[in-house]
Amino acid sequence: MQALFVVLVVTLLVSWAVRLTGDPSLMLAQGAGSVTEQDLANIRAHLGLNRPFSEQYIGFVNGLLHGDFGKSFIGATPVVILIRDALPATLSLTCCALLLSLILSIPLGIQAAVNKGGWSDQLIRIFSLIGLSFPNFWLAIMLVLLFAIVIPVFPPSGLDGPLSIVLPTVTMGIILTATNVRLVRTSMLETLSAQYIMVARSKGLRESVVLYKHALRNCAIPLITFIGLQFGSLIGGIVVVEKVFNWPGMGTLAFDAIAARDYPVLQATVTVLALLIVTVNFLVDIAYGFVDPRVRTR
Amino acid sequence: MTCKNKFVNTPTKTESSVDMPVKRGRRAPLELVLGLGLTAVLFSLVAISGWLFPDEGMGMDLSARLLAPFHSWRHVLGTDPLGRDVLARVLVGGQVSLLVGFTSVIGASVLGVIVGVIAGYYRGYWETFLMRCADVQLALPFILIAITFISILGGGLFNIIFFMIISQWVQYARLVRGLTLTLREREFVLAVKAIGLGDLLIIWRHLLPHVKSPIIVLMTLNIANNILLESSLTFLGLGVDPMIPSWGGMLADGRNYLQSAWWVSVFPGLAIMLCVLGLNLLGDWLRDKSDPTTEH
Numbered sequence: 001m002q003a004l005f006v007v008l009v010v011t012l013l014v015s016w017a018v019r020l021t022g023d024p025s026l027m028l029a030q031g032a033g034s035v036t037e038q039d040l041a042n043i044r045a046h047l048g049l050n051r052p053f054s055e056q057y058i059g060f061v062n063g064l065l066h067g068d069f070g071k072s073f074i075g076a077t078p079v080v081i082l083i084r085d086a087l088p089a090t091l092s093l094t095c096c097a098l099l100l101s102l103i104l105s106i107p108l109g110i111q112a113a114v115n116k117g118g119w120s121d122q123l124i125r126i127f128s129l130i131g132l133s134f135p136n137f138w139l140a141i142m143l144v145l146l147f148a149i150v151i152p153v154f155p156p157s158g159l160d161g162p163l164s165i166v167l168p169t170v171t172m173g174i175i176l177t178a179t180n181v182r183l184v185r186t187s188m189l190e191t192l193s194a195q196y197i198m199v200a201r202s203k204g205l206r207e208s209v210v211l212y213k214h215a216l217r218n219c220a221i222p223l224i225t226f227i228g229l230q231f232g233s234l235i236g237g238i239v240v241v242e243k244v245f246n247w248p249g250m251g252t253l254a255f256d257a258i259a260a261r262d263y264p265v266l267q268a269t270v271t272v273l274a275l276l277i278v279t280v281n282f283l284v285d286i287a288y289g290f291v292d293p294r295v296r297t298r
Numbered sequence: 299m300t301c302k303n304k305f306v307n308t309p310t311k312t313e314s315s316v317d318m319p320v321k322r323g324r325r326a327p328l329e330l331v332l333g334l335g336l337t338a339v340l341f342s343l344v345a346i347s348g349w350l351f352p353d354e355g356m357g358m359d360l361s362a363r364l365l366a367p368f369h370s371w372r373h374v375l376g377t378d379p380l381g382r383d384v385l386a387r388v389l390v391g392g393q394v395s396l397l398v399g400f401t402s403v404i405g406a407s408v409l410g411v412i413v414g415v416i417a418g419y420y421r422g423y424w425e426t427f428l429m430r431c432a433d434v435q436l437a438l439p440f441i442l443i444a445i446t447f448i449s450i451l452g453g454g455l456f457n458i459i460f461f462m463i464i465s466q467w468v469q470y471a472r473l474v475r476g477l478t479l480t481l482r483e484r485e486f487v488l489a490v491k492a493i494g495l496g497d498l499l500i501i502w503r504h505l506l507p508h509v510k511s512p513i514i515v516l517m518t519l520n521i522a523n524n525i526l527l528e529s530s531l532t533f534l535g536l537g538v539d540p541m542i543p544s545w546g547g548m549l550a551d552g553r554n555y556l557q558s559a560w561w562v563s564v565f566p567g568l569a570i571m572l573c574v575l576g577l578n579l580l581g582d583w584l585r586d587k588s589d590p591t592t593e594h
Contacts, residue, residue, distance in 0.1 A: 010443070014443070014446060129579060130571075130575060132574075133522070133571050133572075133574035133575035133578055135526050135530060135549075135567060135571070135574075137530055137533050137549065138549060138563075138570065138571070141549065141556065141563055142567065144556065145556055145563075149557055254445070255534070258445070258446070266446065270443070270446060
């Protein structure tokens with residue numbers, strides 16, 4: 001219920017906001033040479049911009065429910081097609097970055113928790129703080145400078161073969177890892193002081209079994225919650241990184257739409273991303289049940 | 299300033315006690331020294347930048363375009379494509395970032411604390427209404443909406459600060475409400491009520507001092523966060539006026555010269571990173587100090 005409400009608020013805010021960006025008919029008419037007031041009025045009437053806002057909004061929501069986002073003002077491509085092309089690019093980037101950060105942050109966080117106060121803990125802590133302080137776009141630029149210009153291994157931008165996903169993934173992955181490591185460390189510390197860990201150890205289980213089978217499962221809940229909570233800012237970060245790498249995803253689509261005053265496209269991208277965030281948070285609630293049987297019985 | 303001295307003394311006191319506190323005592327000073335050192339040096343350099351570079355990093359010298367760094371004393375960090383001194387621009391550009399960071403956090407915390415105290419102290423309809431607003435706001439994908447709104451209203455210093463305040467008051471409101479809810483049931487509040495103190499005085503003298511330290515921690519971390527946010531918005535061309543030197547703006551300019559002049563984009567990024575790192579270290583240390591439960 002709350003999720004539906006959020007989506008409704010988002011669509012309302014966005015469609016109200018995009019209409020403040022300025023008159024697209026002027027932008028569209030610019031290429032045509034001399035423009036009369038009548039031409040502009042014709043363009044507005046053609047795009048449906050002369051109708052009152054409430055009518056335009058209801059039309060938008062109605063279309064949304066039927067899976068129809070309208071047509072782009074530029075070139076009249078159906079917005080659904082634009083989104084269909086851009087969404088997989090953004091999703092693959094998001095998934096790769098999340099995966100990379102989990103692969104890195106779980107062992108590192110456990111290592112830090114087990115050696116609490118030791119040199120590896122200090123080192124991991126400092127690196128995670130440095131990672132947290134990196135502006136994501138600067139990290140992106142530095143990676144391009146190092147691995148595309150100084151040592152030309154990866155393509156600097158665009159989607160061109162499987163290698164081109166490496167740099168954007170690493171950028172987002174490093175920044176996510178920095179936050180996740182701290183989380184794994186704290187929740188691992190909490191778990192390791194529990195009595196069942198002592199029991200598992202005194203049974204003579206190998207340390208790796210204790211850590212990865214007994215302890216890790218119990219820190220999964222805070223980790224999953226946090227991934228859900230930070231999904232919004234993750235998407236925000238990806239939007240920025242996409243722009244730096246010229247990655248053909250939702251972020252690039254949204255920025256181009258802002259520049260061109262292309263309401264339907266901007267409206268649709270923001271709504272789809274908001275839906276995505278709400279869905280992920282919903283899935284997170286369901287995932288609790290899989291990870292922790294106690295949640296199921298409740 | 300007295301509170302700082304109190305904090306500095308704590309680790310040495312705990313160091314002598316057993317097991318865990320020793321480790322804690324050993325780690326805290328490193329964070330404190332690094333954090334304080336970084337922020338103090340950067341902040342003071344930025345503060346005197348107007349005096350060090352009277353032209354405020356705007357002076358162009360087309361005969362000295364794209365000079366490499368560390369070659370001459372005149373331009374220690376080199377020059378940009380218009381022959382402007384990179385060091386001067388980095389330091390002057392810091393003024394914008396720090397201004398945005400501090401004012402937005404002060405604004406958001408004042409608004410958030412007022413709302414949080416009202417909701418937590420008076421309860422009733424106010425609480426329900428304000429906290430519903432907060433819930434909805436927390437669930438919105440705010441960066442996207444920020445980008446949309448700022449692209450409409452235009453960037454500019456004022457709009458960015460305004461937007462950050464609007465998007466962040468929620469965090470303070472929730473924190474303060476939670477704390478106030480438990481505080482208002484405590485005996486000392488009942489006692490001052492019995493004496494006949496007015497609500498405002500109770501809030502000001504007896505409640506706020508108790509919520510002070512978590513708020514300061516959140517503020518420190520949010521300053522860092524907002525400096526990052528401002529620079530990314532400016533980098534995307536949605537932030538402060540490109541004519542004013544700012545870290546994000548310099549990075550956006552320098553990106554086009556990455557192949558020929560790496561220094562134009564490396565140094566402003568480094569400045570952002572060091573500044574945010576210093577604040578994060580300080581914030582972390584403050585949090586560990588004020589909240590012993592995070593340490594175990």
